[in-house]
Each structure stands twice: as structure tokens, then as C-alpha cells.
Amino acid sequence: MTIRTFLFTISFACIISGCDLLDDNNPKPEIPGKIVFSKIENANGNAGTQIYKMNTDGSGLKKLTNFNKNSAFEPSWSPDGSKIVFTTSKKSSVHSSSIYLMNADGSNKRPMKINDNEIGLPYTGRHPVWSPDGSKIAFESGYSSIRVYDFEADSVTNVNNSWGAWDPAWSPDGSKLAFSTKAAYADSVRSGYYRDIYTIELESGRLTRITETGNAVEPKWSPDGRFIS
Numbered sequence: 001m002t003i004r005t006f007l008f009t010i011s012f013a014c015i016i017s018g019c020d021l022l023d024d025n026n027p028k029p030e031i032p033g034k035i036v037f038s039k040i041e042n043a044n045g046n047a048g049t050q051i052y053k054m055n056t057d058g059s060g061l062k063k064l065t066n067f068n069k070n071s072a073f074e075p076s077w078s079p080d081g082s083k084i085v086f087t088t089s090k091k092s093s094v095h096s097s098s099i100y101l102m103n104a105d106g107s108n109k110r111p112m113k114i115n116d117n118e119i120g121l122p123y124t125g126r127h128p129v130w131s132p133d134g135s136k137i138a139f140e141s142g143y144s145s146i147r148v149y150d151f152e153a154d155s156v157t158n159v160n161n162s163w164g165a166w167d168p169a170w171s172p173d174g175s176k177l178a179f180s181t182k183a184a185y186a187d188s189v190r191s192g193y194y195r196d197i198y199t200i201e202l203e204s205g206r207l208t209r210i211t212e213t214g215n216a217v218e219p220k221w222s223p224d225g226r227f228i229s
Contacts, residue, residue, distance in 0.1 A: 034060075035054055039051075050063060050066060064084070072089075073088075079130055079134040082103065082104055085129075086102070111123070113149050131174045135150065136174075140166050148177075172221055196213065
């Protein structure tokens with residue numbers, strides 16, 4: 001039997017039986033990381049969502065939030081995996097959702113930022129996402145605009161001002177945000193439904209329109225930052 005035939009025989013047998021060619025000195029590496037997600041629950045007749053985490057193989061399921069009569073959803077890991085930002089239906093400044101933080105184990109739940117202009121209530125918002133370096137969080141405010149919270153400065157700034165914007169997404173290098181907006185249709189009868197994808201350079205404020213279809217939402221960057229889907 002030739003070496004090629006021998007290797008083919010062993011490989012075919014492993015496909016059939018599921019054996020592992022790696023020995024004890026070279027174990028197969030495990031896939032690191034965890035998944036965080038929101039799950040619909042029905043407690044005491046009140047339907048809502050709470051946040052859970054689990055291992056990538058489905059094991060280790062753990063409930064992280066348990067807000068009575070309030071939901072928690074849209075969780076996002078910090079880049080170092082130590083914290084989670086999420087949206088909750090707990091009352092905020094003007095709308096029915098606000099942005100909260102917690103540690104990865106579910107401890108130390110607190111508002112991302114107190115709105116000094118709204119009698120000490122948390123900032124209203126949805127769809128929070130961490131910047132790649134973990135220093136900022138972009139979110140969709142209750143006024144349908146994109147805002148950015150800076151941890152070091154402990155401040156919130158508007159990314160856009162006069163038109164609705166949703167679905168913020170950081171570029172891999174953290175220099176831009178992509179988002180959906182109805183800016184191009186502000187004076188049109190279609191303004192209530194039509195949206196396109198734009199990007200904004202955070203340092204210069206330069207806007208670039210990416211789509212012109214009128215039905216583009218929820219942008220996602222490719223890992224190298226060259227494409228947006």
C-alpha cells in the first residue's frame with residue numbers, strides 16, 4: 001500500500017466514524033467567546049424580553065437581566081468582553097426606552113449616562129453599539145438622530161441634527177459611522193417611509209450618500225472597512 005493510499009483510507013474512515021486525527025499533544029482548539037441575546041418571555045401574563053448569554057456551543061445559558069414589568073433587549077458586547085450595553089424599556093427622559101450598561105456577568109446595571117437636562121433621568125435611545133476601541137457608544141436617540149457617548153469626556157454629542165437617522169454602525173477603524181436616514185426625502189411625500197444609507201466622518205462631519213434606492217436600512221461594514229452591506 002502506498003502512503004497516498006494509506007492516508008486516503010484513514011481520511012475516509014474518519015469521515016465515516018468521526019474520529020480525530022489530532023493526538024493528546026496537539027488537541028483541537030476550542031472556539032472562544034460567548035453569545036449575548038434577548039429572549040421573549042411571558043412572566044405573570046406580561047410578555048417582554050430579557051437578556052441572556054451562552055457559550056458558542058449553546059451551553060452555559062445564563063440570564064443577565066430580570067426587570068419587572070420592563071424589557072431588556074438589543075445587547076452589544078464591549079470590545080474587551082467585560083461589559084454589555086443594552087436597551088431597556090425603563091422610563092427615560094422623553095420616550096419609553098433608555099440605554100443601560102452592565103458587567104458581563106450581569107452585575108452593576110446602571111444608566112449609560114444621566115441626562116442633565118431631564119431631571120436626572122437616563123438618556124433615551126435604542127440600538128447602542130460600541131466603538132471598536134471601546135471608548136464610545138453610538139446610539140439612536142429618541143429624537144431619531146444618531147448620538148455618541150464618550151466615556152472619557154462623559155459627554156453626549158449629536159452626529160446629525162436636522163433629519164431622522166437610525167441604525168448606527170461603526171467602521172472598523174472607528175473613524176466613521178454608517179446609518180440609515182430619510183434625509184434625501186425630507187421634502188418628499190415619501191419622507192415617512194423611504195431611507196438610504198449614509199456615512200459620516202466623525203472628525204470632519206463629511207457626509208457621503210451610499211445608496212439611492214429608498215429602501216436601505218441596517219448597514220453593516222465588512223471587516224476591512226471597504227464595503228457596506
